[in-house]
Amino acid sequence: MNALSITGLELARSGGFRLSVPSLSLAQGEQALLVAPSGGGKSTLLHLIAGLEDPDAGSITVADMPISALRGAARDGFRGASIGMVFQTFNLLHGFSAIENLMVAMMFSSVPAATHDARARALLAELGIDRPEQAVETMSVGQQQRVAVARALACRPTLVLADEPTASLDPANAATAIGLLQRACRDHGAALLCTSHDPSLRAHFSRVIDLGTAEAAR
Amino acid sequence: MTDFTIVLRSLSLRRFSTTVTVTMVAVSVALLLVLLAMRDAGRAAFRRGTGNAHLLVSADTSPLVAVLNGMFYANAPSQPIDWAAYMKIREAFPWSWTIPTQLGDSFRGSPVMATSKEFFTSFEPVLGQPWTFVAGKAFEAPYEAVVGAEAARLHGLRVGSELVLAHGVGTASGEAAHEHEDHPVEVVGILAPTGSAHDRAIFTSLETGWCVHAEESRLKEAGAANPGEDDHGHLHVDPEDLRDSEKLITGILLRVPTRPGEQVSSALPVAFDLLRRQFPFTVAQPAQQVGRLFEIVSGVDTLFIAMAVAVMVAGALSVMLALYNSMDLRRRQVAILRVLGASQGRVFGLVLAESAIIGLLGSGLGIALAAIFGTVASAELQRRVGLVIDPTMDLRTIVLCTAAATFLACAAGIVPALRAYRTAVVQGLRPLG
Numbered sequence: 346m347n348a349l350s351i352t353g354l355e356l357a358r359s360g361g362f363r364l365s366v367p368s369l370s371l372a373q374g375e376q377a378l379l380v381a382p383s384g385g386g387k388s389t390l391l392h393l394i395a396g397l398e399d400p401d402a403g404s405i406t407v408a409d410m411p412i413s414a415l416r417g418a419a420r421d422g423f424r425g426a427s428i429g430m431v432f433q434t435f436n437l438l439h440g441f442s443a444i445e446n447l448m449v450a451m452m453f454s455s456v457p458a459a460t461h462d463a464r465a466r467a468l469l470a471e472l473g474i475d476r477p478e479q480a481v482e483t484m485s486v487g488q489q490q491r492v493a494v495a496r497a498l499a500c501r502p503t504l505v506l507a508d509e510p511t512a513s514l515d516p517a518n519a520a521t522a523i524g525l526l527q528r529a530c531r532d533h534g535a536a537l538l539c540t541s542h543d544p545s546l547r548a549h550f551s552r553v554i555d556l557g558t559a560e561a562a563r
Numbered sequence: 564m565t566d567f568t569i570v571l572r573s574l575s576l577r578r579f580s581t582t583v584t585v586t587m588v589a590v591s592v593a594l595l596l597v598l599l600a601m602r603d604a605g606r607a608a609f610r611r612g613t614g615n616a617h618l619l620v621s622a623d624t625s626p627l628v629a630v631l632n633g634m635f636y637a638n639a640p641s642q643p644i645d646w647a648a649y650m651k652i653r654e655a656f657p658w659s660w661t662i663p664t665q666l667g668d669s670f671r672g673s674p675v676m677a678t679s680k681e682f683f684t685s686f687e688p689v690l691g692q693p694w695t696f697v698a699g700k701a702f703e704a705p706y707e708a709v710v711g712a713e714a715a716r717l718h719g720l721r722v723g724s725e726l727v728l729a730h731g732v733g734t735a736s737g738e739a740a741h742e743h744e745d746h747p748v749e750v751v752g753i754l755a756p757t758g759s760a761h762d763r764a765i766f767t768s769l770e771t772g773w774c775v776h777a778e779e780s781r782l783k784e785a786g787a788a789n790p791g792e793d794d795h796g797h798l799h800v801d802p803e804d805l806r807d808s809e810k811l812i813t814g815i816l817l818r819v820p821t822r823p824g825e826q827v828s829s830a831l832p833v834a835f836d837l838l839r840r841q842f843p844f845t846v847a848q849p850a851q852q853v854g855r856l857f858e859i860v861s862g863v864d865t866l867f868i869a870m871a872v873a874v875m876v877a878g879a880l881s882v883m884l885a886l887y888n889s890m891d892l893r894r895r896q897v898a899i900l901r902v903l904g905a906s907q908g909r910v911f912g913l914v915l916a917e918s919a920i921i922g923l924l925g926s927g928l929g930i931a932l933a934a935i936f937g938t939v940a941s942a943e944l945q946r947r948v949g950l951v952i953d954p955t956m957d958l959r960t961i962v963l964c965t966a967a968a969t970f971l972a973c974a975a976g977i978v979p980a981l982r983a984y985r986t987a988v989v990q991g992l993r994p995l996g
Contacts, residue, residue, distance in 0.1 A: 418906035425904015440576040448564035453904030
């Protein structure tokens with residue numbers, strides 16, 4: 346089973362934007378960095394993989410499930426259960442505590458409700474959040490990042506998609522953060538596809554996929 | 564973590580908008596409830612007041628005025644009926660009972676009605692509910708008074724209290740009313756509340772009223788004969804000394820015989836026609852006149868209800884506006900929930916549930932407001948107009964209003980919910996700024 350397989354993906358938008366990914370796959374637990382020039386479609390590709398947008402042609406399979414063929418609530422449910430997402434601005438739910446952010450994520454998955462609290466606490470503790478009841482908007486940027494990573498892993502996803510996860514951090518913290526993300530994904534057996542425009546991150550990944558070159562095809 | 568928690572959290576995040584919207588709904592619901600309750604209570608108060616009298620005879624100009632004056636103490640009838648006419652009416656038909664009444668005096672703004680003892684034994688202020696005394700008994704002798712529940716409460720009267728009656732229906736301060744200072748009247752009985760206009764009246768025997776007036780008019784005659792002398796105290800009129808011309812009344816309550824337990828009688832039209840043909844007085848059927856009064860005011864009534872409904876719709880629109888505007892703030896929240904696996908339908912439901920909760924909270928608050936306002940307004944009505952109104956809202960109205968408010972709030976929530984449903988997740992996820 347591959348964590349991710351893409352074949353013949355085509356997307357064209359008005360304004361001349363074209364995204365073409367003939368073939369791309371990620372093995373289970375594999376980690377890769379996705380690079381492209383600005384506006385090269387990195388975020389768009391992540392959204393396509395998460396099923397938040399539809400391609401014009403081609404198929405996207407996550408954990409052997411053709412997500413591009415799923416519709417409506419089934420696709421939303423599958424995304425919630427199998428894909429974790431980390432954003433540059435974290436996109437945590439304000440007004441909710443750290444642990445509640447994780448529990449909302451698990452609410453939409455098939456993880457048994459009785460285990461939600463314990464799992465959320467364990468994950469947060471593992472990622473160094475010692476006050477899980479704190480409201481996320483009052484946390485430091487570094488802490489919010491950790492909560493975002495914990496939330497992405499809460500439903501035991503097959504694949505974690507990270508969209509510029511270090512863009513709002515200084516270089517030193519960026520290195521720490523990416524290390525944390527990679528280790529957490531490894532520990533939980535999730536594959537990681539990470540986008541970044543930061544060349545310094547290349548050193549952290551054994552595999553770098555450049556959307557602008559033929560290397561994407563593999 | 565449940566959907567409900569998410570909804571509550573979302574409402575408390577936008578505390579100001581939620582508060583304003585809930586208040587708007589509450590005001591609309593309260594207004595509607597108060598209008599409905601007041602209308603019903605007003606009607607009930609009028610219906611109750613006519614009691615078991617079939618007919619009312621007075622010298623007023625119209626039947627409606629006769630009933631408003633004679634049964635609801637609106638004003639003192641201006642023209643009297645003399646005792647001889649009363650006796651004739653009494654003999655003209657085999658009445659079940661006849662009760663003469665005389666209005667015109669007052670005690671600190673409360674109307675005083677002189678009447679016969681049958682008023683307490685035969686007349687029922689409310690159908691099927693005879694008078695009951697919470698203290699004392701009916702008057703026996705002249706210069707004794709029985710006090711209605713509301714009048715007793717208003718003036719702090721007890722059995723044994725003494726009243727100085729004033730001539731004319733003055734204001735509460737007693738201005739423009741001549742006080743019969745020399746003849747205090749003693750309270751011998753306090754009536755239980757009936758929820759009718761009679762509660763605010765004070766009752767004395769006819770002789771009391773007559774003697775007080777006779778003394779006054781005879782003093783005036785004497786004063787005219789001996790100018791300069793202003794000696795009040797020596798003249799005393801006993802009931803036996805009353806001249807026939809001094810025995811004046813202002814109204815007669817009548818009841819035709821009925822079968823036991825029945826309120827209507829086929830003899831009523833006959834008696835009605837007979838009185839109209841043979842006597843120069845106004846004859847009114849109180850129940851019918853109250854019905855007419857409702858017909859007259861029903862147009863205004865409908866207008867009020869229409870206004871209340873309009874306010875409620877405005878409340879619903881404000882719910883919609885508040886939720887719709889908040890969608891901009893919530894685009895991100897909705898997008899995150901979608902990323903976390905919430906379906907469009909579920910997000911739709913969450914937003915709809917928010918409006919339902921606003922509707923329910925608003926209704927609850929509105930019911931409380933209406934209860935407070937109803938109590939205050941009924942006290943005011945009582946004080947100013949003397950209409951005894953029970954502001955209690957009936958359960959059916961409350962449930963209907965709550966359901967209507969919640970339904971309207973939900974309906975108003977559909978547009979924003981649809982917008983949440985269609986929100987493009989990708990756009991909601993973009994970094995701000």
